[in-house]
Amino acid sequence: MNDPLRPVVYAYTAVCEALSATATGSCIRDRDGTVLAVSGAPAAALNAVISPDLDPDPDVIEELAAGAGPTGLPWSIKVRGVPGQRVTEVAYRHGLTRVTTQPLMIRRPDAGVPARTTGGSPRVVPLRDDEFDLYVTTLAEGFEAPREVFDTLVPPGLPGMEGITYYLAWVDGVPVGTGMAAVSGDLLGVYNIAVLPGHRRQGHGRAITTEIVRAGQEIGATTAYLYSSGSAEHVYASAGFRTAEMLTSFAAPE
CATH class of the missing domain: 3.40.630.30 (Gcn5-related N-acetyltransferase (GNAT))
Structure with missing residues (x-):
């Protein structure tokens, strides 16, 4: 798939992974690049399952989400663009029903x-x-x-x-x-x-x-x-x- 922004989002997930590894040692990167990064901060945005793919694998997100809930910290799932039905269902099953968006901005x-x-x-x-x-x-x-x-x-x-x-x-x-x-x-x-x-x-x-x-x-x-x-x-x-x-x-x- 032609996805020129994937390297950018992958770099973002790598930063989240590195910061979490230093802060808590709690981070997992799956085979497709999706990461569970737990910073330990009491904020959902800072403990997250993040996919760098335009079409994320719901099974991978579900697998990593299963490890996020037991931390006892507020957490989130982050995906690019408009999430598909199966990803949305994963999020809702975990009680993550508040949906927000952020613009990714690039300076070329x-x-x-x-x-x-x-x-x-x-x-x-x-x-x-x-x-x-x-x-x-x-x-x-x-x-x-x-x-x-x-x-x-x-x-x-x-x-x-x-x-x-x-x-x-x-x-x-x-x-x-x-x-x-x-x-x-x-x-x-x-x-x-x-x-x-x-x-x-x-x-x-x-x-x-x-x-x-x-x-x-x-x-x-x-x-x-x-x-x-x-x-x-x-x-x-x-x-x-x-x-x-x-x-x-x-x-x-x-």
Whole structure:
């Protein structure tokens, strides 16, 4: 099957697998590339069965789902595009009846090198070893989520993982935002873009994103990808990303 986006989604599943392996050691990759990645965080989106295929195998998803429920953590099933009936039935059998979607956005090589932002833009720099706790605090505040979600998701062993770089954004000596880059060959995954509530609507999210893209291009990662929330889609579009497809997630009702 001609599926030019599969390498991108496969790279995404590989990042989820690597982070979960470091955080909890709980991850399984099936023969077809579908992964069960359990981060240990108390959030359904962060413990997931994820398929990189346009036509996922419902039997494989069922097999991996059987291992997700007993963890006692909220979890989800994620598939590309519009899920088929059998995949939907698997999700519903496990009580995952809340359906949401996220746009997969791609920034292709022909978008060029993003222009550096100036003026009041933040200084975006890689995380130092002694800034780990500050990063997690800023990330939690930026996503307006409990700190314990990110204590598990971003454990101390993660900084320094091959291909992964964490970023803090600073304005006047104060951290105002975060980001994470995951590089695999010519692919750059952009994650954890968060800006503190009091510093939003000033272009900081776009500045963090473009600086991560620039750094990735310098080491040969010419195609960037990310999964956006619907509300942030316009921010990434202004940085040269374009929506390529949707990711459908099944989770238990809140």
